[in-house]
Amino acid sequence: MDTYLQFIVLGLGLGAVYIGLTTGLVLVYRATGIINFAQGAMAMWGAYVFAQLRIDGTLVLPIGRITFGAKPVILVAALIGVLMSVLLGIVAHYLVFRPVRHAPVLAQVVVSVALMLTLQALVVIRFGPNSIVVDSLVPAGTVTLFGVEVSSRELIMTAVMIALAALVWAYLRFTRAGVATRAASENERGAMLMGFAPDRLAGVAMVLASAVGTVGVLLGSSLTGLNPANYTLLVVPALAVLLVARMESIGVVVAASLVLGAFQSVVNLLVSKPWWPQWAQSGVDQVIPFVVVMVILFLFGRRLPSRGTLQTVRLPDVHVPRIRPVPALVLVAAAVAVLALTQDTYRFGVTYSIILMLVALSYVIVTGYLGQISLAQTSFAGAAGFTLSKVTTNWDMPFPLAILFCSLVAALLGMIVALPAFRIRGAQLAIVTIAAALAIERFVFNNYALTPPSGNPIANPSLFGLNVGVREGSDLSRMAFSLTVLVVAVLVVLAFVRLASGTTGRMFLAVRANERAAASVGIDVRTAKVIGFGLSAFVAGMAGCLIGYSAGQLSAESFTVFVGLQILAVAYLGGITSFGGAVIAGIIGPLGIIYVVLHEVFDMGDYYALISGIALIATAILNPVGIAGETRRQIAWLRGKLRARPADPPPVPDRKVLSDVS
Amino acid sequence: MPEQLLSAEGLTAGYNGVPAIRDLDLSVGAGEVVSLLGPNGSGKTTTLLALVGLLPAMAGTVTALGEPVPTRRPHLLARRGVRLVPDDRGIYFGLSVREHLRLARRRPDPARTAAVLDRFPALAGLQSRKVGLLSGGEQQMLAIATALLGGPKVLMVDEMSLGLAPKIVQEMLPAIRELARDEGIAVLLVEQHVELALAVSDRAVVLNHGRAVLAGTATYLLAGRDRLESAYFGADEFAATQGA
Numbered sequence: 005m006d007t008y009l010q011f012i013v014l015g016l017g018l019g020a021v022y023i024g025l026t027t028g029l030v031l032v033y034r035a036t037g038i039i040n041f042a043q044g045a046m047a048m049w050g051a052y053v054f055a056q057l058r059i060d061g062t063l064v065l066p067i068g069r070i071t072f073g074a075k076p077v078i079l080v081a082a083l084i085g086v087l088m089s090v091l092l093g094i095v096a097h098y099l100v101f102r103p104v105r106h107a108p109v110l111a112q113v114v115v116s117v118a119l120m121l122t123l124q125a126l127v128v129i130r131f132g133p134n135s136i137v138v139d140s141l142v143p144a145g146t147v148t149l150f151g152v153e154v155s156s157r158e159l160i161m162t163a164v165m166i167a168l169a170a171l172v173w174a175y176l177r178f179t180r181a182g183v184a185t186r187a188a189s190e191n192e193r194g195a196m197l198m199g200f201a202p203d204r205l206a207g208v209a210m211v212l213a214s215a216v217g218t219v220g221v222l223l224g225s226s227l228t229g230l231n232p233a234n235y236t237l238l239v240v241p242a243l244a245v246l247l248v249a250r251m252e253s254i255g256v257v258v259a260a261s262l263v264l265g266a267f268q269s270v271v272n273l274l275v276s277k278p279w280w281p282q283w284a285q286s287g288v289d290q291v292i293p294f295v296v297v298m299v300i301l302f303l304f305g306r307r308l309p310s311r312g313t314l315q316t317v318r319l320p321d322v323h324v325p326r327i328r329p330v331p332a333l334v335l336v337a338a339a340v341a342v343l344a345l346t347q348d349t350y351r352f353g354v355t356y357s358i359i360l361m362l363v364a365l366s367y368v369i370v371t372g373y374l375g376q377i378s379l380a381q382t383s384f385a386g387a388a389g390f391t392l393s394k395v396t397t398n399w400d401m402p403f404p405l406a407i408l409f410c411s412l413v414a415a416l417l418g419m420i421v422a423l424p425a426f427r428i429r430g431a432q433l434a435i436v437t438i439a440a441a442l443a444i445e446r447f448v449f450n451n452y453a454l455t456p457p458s459g460n461p462i463a464n465p466s467l468f469g470l471n472v473g474v475r476e477g478s479d480l481s482r483m484a485f486s487l488t489v490l491v492v493a494v495l496v497v498l499a500f501v502r503l504a505s506g507t508t509g510r511m512f513l514a515v516r517a518n519e520r521a522a523a524s525v526g527i528d529v530r531t532a533k534v535i536g537f538g539l540s541a542f543v544a545g546m547a548g549c550l551i552g553y554s555a556g557q558l559s560a561e562s563f564t565v566f567v568g569l570q571i572l573a574v575a576y577l578g579g580i581t582s583f584g585g586a587v588i589a590g591i592i593g594p595l596g597i598i599y600v601v602l603h604e605v606f607d608m609g610d611y612y613a614l615i616s617g618i619a620l621i622a623t624a625i626l627n628p629v630g631i632a633g634e635t636r637r638q639i640a641w642l643r644g645k646l647r648a649r650p651a652d653p654p655p656v657p658d659r660k661v662l663s664d665v666s
Numbered sequence: 667m668p669e670q671l672l673s674a675e676g677l678t679a680g681y682n683g684v685p686a687i688r689d690l691d692l693s694v695g696a697g698e699v700v701s702l703l704g705p706n707g708s709g710k711t712t713t714l715l716a717l718v719g720l721l722p723a724m725a726g727t728v729t730a731l732g733e734p735v736p737t738r739r740p741h742l743l744a745r746r747g748v749r750l751v752p753d754d755r756g757i758y759f760g761l762s763v764r765e766h767l768r769l770a771r772r773r774p775d776p777a778r779t780a781a782v783l784d785r786f787p788a789l790a791g792l793q794s795r796k797v798g799l800l801s802g803g804e805q806q807m808l809a810i811a812t813a814l815l816g817g818p819k820v821l822m823v824d825e826m827s828l829g830l831a832p833k834i835v836q837e838m839l840p841a842i843r844e845l846a847r848d849e850g851i852a853v854l855l856v857e858q859h860v861e862l863a864l865a866v867s868d869r870a871v872v873l874n875h876g877r878a879v880l881a882g883t884a885t886y887l888l889a890g891r892d893r894l895e896s897a898y899f900g901a902d903e904f905a906a907t908q909g910a
Contacts, residue, residue, distance in 0.1 A: 147696060180769065180772075183761065183765050183768060184769055185767055186758070186761060187758045187761055187765075187769060189759070190758040190759065190760055190761075191754065191756060193720070193752060193754075193756065194752065194754065194755075194756030194757060194758065195721075195741075195754060195756075196740045196741045196744070197718065197740050197741075197744055197749065197750050197751075198741075198744055198749075198812065198816075199741050199744035199745045199816065200741055200769075201741045436890065463803065519698055571744060596753050647681065
């Protein structure tokens with residue numbers, strides 16, 4: 005029993021971090037209606053600044069650095085760290101969040117995800133990719149609690165964070181600005197007419213949120229060390245707590261954070277016991293909270309409160325695609341030509357672009373058409389990939405059958421993830437799916453019992469005795485494999501166009517536009533969601549199998565939550581509602597051809613994540629229809645101009661543009 | 667003629683480039699009650715939104731307290747004392763009555779609060795109640811009380827009678843009249859209840875299809891029922907404004 009109490013206290017340290025991050029999430033949500041996926045990353049920046057100040061007295065800024073003669077005192081360093089985060093919060097508020105306040109939920113999710121990716125990339129560039137040790141603000145020590153000697157540091161941290169959360173609560177409860185923030189979250193126009201500037205209130209909330217979150221991470225990172233991934237992703241459990249607290253109750257945030265932290269700590273103790281099954285040791289601390297949150301939401305979930313805003317903007321328009329043989333053939337011919345003209349790394353980049361196009365297409369189906377925000381697409385791809393490794397090595401399943409089978413497995417997983425979408429929508433669904441993705445990543449992909457560290461080899465594919473494997477001898481990227489990928493992609497795209505232009509596509513669009521209206525004309529909304537998630541997971545699964553074949557063996561790195569977010573980013577950048585957007589996403593996606601060129605020619609691979617993050621923020625703010633949509637809009641505008649002047653020659657359709665095919 | 671606190675000249679405004687009101691002239695002076703009347707969709711709410719700058723004017727000018735109204739910055743206008751009580755009443759169901767009263771003033775002013783609550787005694791006993799639990803009439807009283815607490819010089823009320831029992835409307839409209847007289851507030855009412863509104867107004871403007879089809883003093887309008895009815899239902903011969 006003593007050990008359990010000790011672990012519970014240790015877990016409170018983690019709980020204290022959750023309190024900081026989730027309190028910030030609540031503040032920002034109430035003030036802006038935006039769920040800030042970048043909360044962890046923003047707080048992490050301040051913690052890094054603090055840690056670096058204590059290591060060598062250097063104040064690292066996003067660009068440039070200031071070197072102090074001596075290392076500052078720990079409290080001064082902490083203050084500077086918090087101050088840097090607060091400045092970051094202000095900048096983020098004005099440059100990133102304020103412009104998308106009335107944008108569609110998808111744009112808001114994408115913008116905060118993009119900010120998170122940008123900050124993570126920036127941390128890697130400015131502070132390096134390795135874990136660093138962080139000085140502790142709270143001295144280590146022990147106290148005796150119920151006759152058991154436990155660490156006092158976690159208890160002090162918890163007390164500090166509870167006090168800060170109480171301050172935030174008091175701000176929202178008793179100050180005029182705080183009450184106005186709550187008022188504006190309910191009725192923004194009403195608050196403006198009463199003389200409040202919601203933007204100003206949101207700025208204040210952002211400052212408070214950054215400060216509280218950063219203090220949490222500052223304290224927590226002394227226990228765990230800092231690396232670019234851990235605190236960025238710590239926002240996921242914090243988001244789960246946010247859902248449990250129904251986006252508003254600070255009291256529930258504190259309680260749920262502490263329970264979750266303690267619980268995860270105890271689970272980590274339990275899995276080390278001999279009676280705990282070996283296959284379930286990895287990632288259980290992520291899976292169980294996810295399941296618990298799901299159950300809470302499912303059984304007790306009343307409609308989660310949403311925010312009253314001035315106006316809402318719809319998702320980008322969808323142009324129902326149709327098959328146009330000439331542009332389609334031109335596109336395929338162009339792809340074949342490019343593949344024939346390139347070799348090795350570059351051909352591999354092009355091939356990978358085609359595969360990424362499929363992953364992006366899976367986002368087009370589930371998000372662009374069905375209107376559901378899923379951040380779990382790479383988990384579907386990964387599930388198919390790992391299944392492929394099993395069925396090709398253990399069962400010798402032949403090539404085309406194997407990827408169909410594995411994609412069906414992914415589709416099944418997708419249908420399961422569709423279940424929460426029955427009850428949960430918009431950004432909240434994004435939270436649930438990212439939590440699911442993280443749980444799958446930790447529990448399945450990183451689980452040595454399921455995916456041995458020695459590797460997950462995948463047998464080379466062959467078709468009618470013809471070897472279509474990716475490499476043979478010194479040829480690292482064979483044409484046969486690239487063509488196979490292309491054929492699979494063409495078949496998937498043809499199937500997509502058929503479905504999207506038919507009843508299924510219209511059913512999805514109806515659900516996207518208005519679920520109640522869709523139900524009233526006889527569409528079974530739940531069935532539509534299950535089919536949509538299933539289809540999109542199937543396409544993602546296809547891509548996952550091709551990724552598997554392209555590597556010859558599978559590693560979890562191909563399918564992390566971050567990779568998923570990056571592909572969502574480029575899918576949105578390209579245009580989330582069209583096939584043309586998916587093509588652009590494939591071209592600019594991570595490990596795709598542009599990435600390869602950046603890496604090989606300019607040696608700027610490190611900057612890829614930073615550049616794509618910033619480009620994504622800019623796209624989501626300036627141009628919510630994405631590159632493909634914007635190109636189409638400009639073509640339409642040009643055509644309109646040309647038609648308006650009959651004296652001019654008839655317009656020549658621009659065949660070069662990819663979006664024309666869809 | 668009292669000092670004009672709120673005036674619009676040649677105001678045209680609308681949505682997505684399509685005008686919903688055209689070429690509207692309107693003015694309200696201190697202590698005066700003016701009613702904006704008209705059937706559904708005639709542009710009454712649009713007029714109010716344009717008057718506070720929530721909708722940008724496509725043509726014409728809006729002047730409040732002698733200064734042009736800024737576009738999409740109604741909070742600045744509200745701080746200067748130009749208040750609109752919108753059709754959703756602009757209140758917050760999750761907040762208590764006390765919190766509303768707290769929001770309404772920069773610095774707490776017990777005397778002013780007591781004076782306002784005197785006008786709406788029903789609210790005095792409900793201070794700690796969540797506004798979502800109030801009746802429609804109580805909510806409307808609260809909306810007006812919060813507007814009054816800020817010491818407005820111009821008060822616009824959109825469809826005060828919406829969803830209220832006729833008896834309550836009969837009590838509240840005269841209260842507004844008294845307010846205008848006692849505190850010298852310029853009041854602009856948007857109403858569906860034509861007779862009740864005219865009974866407490868000095869002047870009125872009837873809108874139809876986005877144009878002022880009839881304007882005049884309340885007595886003049888009440889005297890000619892036929893004229894009023896045809897303006898309301900859109901007869902062409904009343905396209906020209908008369909009286910005033």
